[in-house]
Amino acid sequence: MLRDITLGQYFIGNSVIHRIDPRMKILLTIAFITMLFIVKNFIGFAVAIVFVFAVIFLSKIPLKLVVKGVKPIVPLIIFTSLLNMFFISGKTLFEIGFLKITVEGLNLAIFMSVRIILLIMGTSMLTYTTSPIALTDAIERLLNPLKKIKFPAHEMAMMMTIALRFIPTLIEETDKIMSAQKARGADLESGNLIQRAKALIPILIPLFVSAFMRAGELAMAMECRCYQGGQGRTRMRELHYSKLDVYSAIIMAISIVLIVLINIFVPTII
Amino acid sequence: MSAMIKVENLTHIYSKDTPFEKAAIKDVNLEIEEGEFVGVIGHTGSGKSTLIQHLNGLLKPDSGKIYIDGQDIWENKKNIRQVRFNVGLVFQYPEYQLFEETVAKDIAFGPTNMGLSQDEINERVEQAIEFVGLSRDLLQKSPFELSGGQKRRVAIAGVIAMRPKVLILDEPTAGLDPKGRDRILSQIKDYHKRTGSTILLVSHSMEDIAKFANKALVMNESKLFAYDTVENIFKQSDSISKMGLSVPQITKVFDKLSEKGYFTNENIYTVKYATDLLLKHLKKEEQ
Numbered sequence: 049m050l051r052d053i054t055l056g057q058y059f060i061g062n063s064v065i066h067r068i069d070p071r072m073k074i075l076l077t078i079a080f081i082t083m084l085f086i087v088k089n090f091i092g093f094a095v096a097i098v099f100v101f102a103v104i105f106l107s108k109i110p111l112k113l114v115v116k117g118v119k120p121i122v123p124l125i126i127f128t129s130l131l132n133m134f135f136i137s138g139k140t141l142f143e144i145g146f147l148k149i150t151v152e153g154l155n156l157a158i159f160m161s162v163r164i165i166l167l168i169m170g171t172s173m174l175t176y177t178t179s180p181i182a183l184t185d186a187i188e189r190l191l192n193p194l195k196k197i198k199f200p201a202h203e204m205a206m207m208m209t210i211a212l213r214f215i216p217t218l219i220e221e222t223d224k225i226m227s228a229q230k231a232r233g234a235d236l237e238s239g240n241l242i243q244r245a246k247a248l249i250p251i252l253i254p255l256f257v258s259a260f261m262r263a264g265e266l267a268m269a270m271e272c273r274c275y276q277g278g279q280g281r282t283r284m285r286e287l288h289y290s291k292l293d294v295y296s297a298i299i300m301a302i303s304i305v306l307i308v309l310i311n312i313f314v315p316t317i318i
Numbered sequence: 319m320s321a322m323i324k325v326e327n328l329t330h331i332y333s334k335d336t337p338f339e340k341a342a343i344k345d346v347n348l349e350i351e352e353g354e355f356v357g358v359i360g361h362t363g364s365g366k367s368t369l370i371q372h373l374n375g376l377l378k379p380d381s382g383k384i385y386i387d388g389q390d391i392w393e394n395k396k397n398i399r400q401v402r403f404n405v406g407l408v409f410q411y412p413e414y415q416l417f418e419e420t421v422a423k424d425i426a427f428g429p430t431n432m433g434l435s436q437d438e439i440n441e442r443v444e445q446a447i448e449f450v451g452l453s454r455d456l457l458q459k460s461p462f463e464l465s466g467g468q469k470r471r472v473a474i475a476g477v478i479a480m481r482p483k484v485l486i487l488d489e490p491t492a493g494l495d496p497k498g499r500d501r502i503l504s505q506i507k508d509y510h511k512r513t514g515s516t517i518l519l520v521s522h523s524m525e526d527i528a529k530f531a532n533k534a535l536v537m538n539e540s541k542l543f544a545y546d547t548v549e550n551i552f553k554q555s556d557s558i559s560k561m562g563l564s565v566p567q568i569t570k571v572f573d574k575l576s577e578k579g580y581f582t583n584e585n586i587y588t589v590k591y592a593t594d595l596l597l598k599h600l601k602k603e604e605q
């Protein structure tokens with residue numbers, strides 16, 4: 049069912065990873081993505097793999113769930129792997145008819161797959177261990193300096209908070225509308241592309257109608273409570289950096305340095 | 319003759335294999351005969367909605383079997399749409415499912431999916447709107463222009479137009495005023511009389527169940543507590559109240575009266591029957 053989707057879901061906990069300041073976690077995630085793109089050979093990936101699994105272990109989130117989050121992008125991985133395998137020229141490994149698989153192609157295919165999987169696993173740890181509220185709060189704070197150039201940081205953050213807040217609600221609603229239309233014999237599973245697109249109309253229209261209604265009601269409710277944007281708003285929970293954040297930053301820095309060193313001393317693959 | 323609806327060892331678990339795992343239905347066995355009007359009761363979260371969504375194949379059992387008219391509905395997956403035409407399900411707040419430009423087209427959605435001819439569809443649409451007591455003038459209006467109660471009835475008509483053998487309604491009167499509730503329920507009762515179809519009505523109002531249903535199905539903490547005649551169910555007012563449910567007010571009144579020695583062998587659960595009984599009793603006193 050729709051609501052069994054785990055990607056982007058927060059799992060309540062109190063592990064070391066959960067306790068890292070959300071601002072630091074966002075920065076670390078950006079650093080992690082950079083790290084994955086610096087890596088130039090499989091030994092470098094070994095460092096990244098150890099890093100990701102250490103984070104998963106420390107967060108106490110079941111590995112099974114993290115792996116489940118990768119599932120939706122498996123088709124994408126297979127597709128890019130096939131492209132890489134067949135269309136990179138180089139030393140021929142073996143041939144099937146007119147298709148040639150090259151050593152370089154195979155290497156690159158594996159390399160890219162590992163990179164994508166690590167990317168998804170690593171970045172999803174951010175949302176698994178940080179509540180959406182803390183996340184948007186952190187984004188607002190990180191973007192705060194941009195307010196000087198009239199960047200609407202608070203409004204952006206508020207929009208994200210609301211969007212995140214309504215994702216589960218809308219999923220639930222979609223589920224309900226889908227069931228109701230299926231009960232009237234709507235066929236969502238078969239037919240060609242055009243038929244399938246048409247079959248979505250009975251679901252999308254009620255969904256939009258109710259989403260607009262909700263938006264109107266929410267805006268009204270916010271105005272009734274005198275919401276006027278970020279000016280002069282204080283917070284119930286202030287964010288504070290702690291020693292933990294410094295340690296985690298140091299560990300990340302060490303990993304990146306390690307990977308750069310490996311890049312220098314071990315031959316590159318791409 | 320085999321039962322219209324037969325449920326065997328049905329179990330359903332939501333979000334299986336996640337930290338949110340929850341058994342919403344545990345080992346339910348049930349047989350409902352054709353033509354019954356069944357009231358489905360149970361406290362919030364007892365699994366009523368989950369149970370009825372299994373009967374037309376919207377939810378798949380984690381274990382157990384469901385037979386409609388003697389046919390195992392999951393035997394052939396391709397036939398599941400046919401099952402949905404035979405077992406019409408009206409959801410809670412069904413007005414949110416309306417989407418067409420006109421009321422007529424919306425009611426026609428189900429019959430069109432059945433692949434009926436245009437003449438047949440038109441006939442069914444007109445009959446369905448009449449069944450739910452709305453005027454034909456509304457057919458060409460947009461469903462979004464109607465009042466809440468009217469929308470609700472259009473949504474119900476959309477299911478009735480499929481002429482299901484079994485009609486299931488999940489709290490069709492939630493959020494309506496008393497008059498609107500009575501009208502919708504009497505129309506459903508009327509439909510039951512005219513077509514002889516099997517009806518399942520989920521409701522939190524014991525008065526409604528007493529007035530309209532002849533059988534009652536009680537769910538309690540994901541299990542089937544009882545399936546029996548309304549009379550027998552309301553006899554057990556003690557265990558019913560322990561579940562956080564109540565018996566009809568009139569039953570409570572007569573329970574108190576029987577404590578005082580009046581009408582001790584009577585089992586009363588409708589106001590109409592109670593009035594008759596009281597009048598008879600008073601006449602006797604006068605003589």
Ligand SMILES: Nc1ncnc2c1ncn2[C@@H]1O[C@H](COP(=O)(O)OP(=O)(O)OP(=O)(O)O)[C@@H](O)[C@H]1O
Nearest residue numbers: 332333340342360361362363364365366367368369
């Ligand atoms: N889609 C779902 N995912 C996870 N859990 C669910 C889902 N739907 C229902 N549940 C849970 O299953 C249990 C039974 O729910 P169900 O909707 O069948 O109850 P109900 O008897 O219809 O209650 P109500 O009278 O409030 O409508 C509840 O505890 C509910 O929290």
Ligand SMILES: [Mg+2]
Nearest residue numbers: 366367410488
């Ligand atoms: Mg329910």
